[in-house]
Amino acid sequence: MILSEQYLQSLLDKTFPQIRSAAGCAVVLEGSIAEGFGNSSSDIDFLLIADVDADLPTMPSLLFVDGRRVEVRTRSVRQLEEQFSAVATAVREGSGAQVEDLLNRCQRLLRSFPLRNPELVAKVKGLMSLDDFADMAGRWWADRARHCVRYALVLRRLGLPQEAAAWMEAGLLQAVKSWAAARGETYLEPKWLPMQLDRIGDHPLSGRFRALASLDVSGLDAAGYVDEGRRLVVDLGISGVEDTGERITVARADAVTTWQTGERVHVVRGRQDVFVLGHRTARAWRSLVFGRSLEQVLATAEAAGTPNAGPMIAEFLRYGLVRAAWRGEGPIVATMPLAAPSGAITPPPSTALPVIGVGGAAIEDPEAIGLVPVPARRFSAAAMTLVWSNVLVENAREDLVGALDREQWGVAQLSARRILRFAVRGLLSAYAVNPLPPDAEVVRRLAMLPAGARTDGIRERAERLERLTVGSDTEGATALAELDAFVALVRGATGADRFPSSFDSSDAWRRTLEIGYDWLRLGAHLNADLPIDEASDLLSSGGAQPHAATS
Known part of the structure; x- marks a missing residue:
């Protein structure tokens, strides 16, 4: 820790009078200061553990004590038992954003420093071993890294090297977090990764990662960065990211339907949003054959008179109108580390007027995908x-x-x-x-x-x-x-x-x-x-x- 136990106990004594029902609780310090990463701006994170069978509030209280920002959370023993059980199930089933929150809560408790009632703290920490948690965290980071790298390969094949490099950067960070978890560095917040690598010590892989931490640092062009990044990801132990075109396929998205009126093509998403396609974009859309490899889809689009279909198909992916998939394993769902969940985005509504014509919604740019500004x-x-x-x-x-x-x-x-x-x-x-x-x-x-x-x-x-x-x-x-x-x-x-x-x-x-x-x-x-x-x-x-x- 970067603060003394004596100072923390003093701070806790001044915090308790401002908290209801704190008596009898076990208290731990968790978060970046407990890990030894914090600085003068870091919160003091106290977790109060009550040996009761009750639902205590999830929302923290924010207090200001002795010039420090103090965050107080509460959990009952029953809630912690359910939390550890849920995280094991969620990692096993890959339950998305929910896993991230559960992993973070469990990690902070397992690596916390006890301040009051150490016997009760030991009891709840005994619900899961650090080795088991490190294994789960490593598998979780590895799966996320795999999807990011796959998505980077998709974007490169669609002719978008800069965007591919951005996703490769996200995949690299998560791959090295998986590698670090296997070495006991399980703290989730990515901003402390440099200090985690410092604690691991000199290692060729961490050195290569520092050299490739971002496109700007690497000195490579975007295409070269994607190649070098993928090689490092493999060396970090992430499987299933081979650079073979046949593995990437174009898949149908759920609740997306195509409707043509005259020559105008409309795509309805989730029975709520209507996208209208310019005539070149419509040609690219009509050339899609689901289940085929991305390379086959691009070749078909070119044969159909749409030689630059890659960026258009990338827009279809962003808007959730189609999905990229890894053959034999299902959709590619790329997520940035500890950020908002990825998913279909929605562009600003089209400003073309009038909104509707007898032949279809208004569209001006032949390569546009316009969002009709009214519900479907x-x-x-x-x-x-x-x-x-x-x-x-x-x-x-x-x-x-x-x-x-x-x-x-x-x-x-x-x-x-x-x-x-x-x-x-x-x-x-x-x-x-x-x-x-x-x-x-x-x-x-x-x-x-x-x-x-x-x-x-x-x-x-x-x-x-x-x-x-x-x-x-x-x-x-x-x-x-x-x-x-x-x-x-x-x-x-x-x-x-x-x-x-x-x-x-x-x-x-x-x-x-x-x-x-x-x-x-x-x-x-x-x-x-x-x-x-x-x-x-x-x-x-x-x-x-x-x-x-x-x-």
Whole structure:
């Protein structure tokens, strides 16, 4: 220790009056000072052990005593017994972040210095030997190092040497922690590793590690660092990191599905997030064959016209859309040492506007993977409503033309109003407004659209068209022309400018059903509200009219 026992006992005497129910507890000093690593800024870490069968708070109390920061934790004997049992099970089963916390708690207690009631301290320390703990810690660090090195090899093959070097650095640190644990240096916190190596003494492997501690220190380029790092990891006793391309495969990620609308590819993650792919990224995505080696996948992507697919596939990995795996052993799950758990990341939402077009979500960069800025269920509901609004525009226009032909001015007036409101429904849906406001308010609710919306005076036109009257042939012809121009303007702003004239021919109706069916499938997958009840019949018929005879 770097502090005398007399000073620690004095500090403990001053701490006890500030703690409830401290009487009768055993007390140990744990942490970096107990290990002999601490400095003047280090906390004084007291653990109070109560010989009771109770649940004591996990959260520590932070006190300031004699100018030192004192952290006080409490555990009952039963909690410590459960802790040692749980850590053995967790290491054996590889239970992720939970293992890290359990290992840290057990290590700190096993290497602690007794200050009060040494008999009780000896009893709880007897729950696990230091040799058994060192073996568990070594295996845990080795497994984490293995995954980091494997991930570094993945990134190098994807053409990202700098990122590969960063993960190799993480793998090296964890590999040397595993090696150090076998020599009795089990303290988990990585920042004290240099002092742990000092205590181990001169050794060729620790010397090589110090020379490769980081890319900057090594003097190597990124590719050379990865090669040298992998060799050292093997020499440190980590198996399963051979540099053979056939061992790395591309695997399917859980709860990830692909949905194509027209030429646009969407990938839904966890039924919550929708990613839209630029056309080059979509080509790379479509070239993936799960279960194949990464080298085969890259060759297939190049043959499919995507020669630089590596960085795109790396993005798929980061976002959790695919997984890298080690053949015969399952997914590669790389984790930085004592850091936030690794997992799929989520990029900032796309700012492309409008959010949705008839052909799919908006995307500007051909190599982008854009996160649609609304939840998946709302996205699909708004998209279905966008398509259905365009169908209703076509239907209302047919009604208007028929009413004008028969001089049914009242019917024509109502039909003109319906065209306007259905078109505005579509515009609001393209900006992911869902559920929609009532028809009586849709025109005024155009004020909801963001400042960057490409509306080109649409709101002003809509407000004027709401006041149109149809009471003569002249007014009817004017209304039809202005509404056609308005619909064309709205469709141009929402990517629906090639929407079929649904009711002109059987071919146009077939194309309308095809567009609707693409979106209905996604909506049904996400349990989104369908725009009309009849849509379920289109789904059950596989996109065909339910009564049409098959050829």
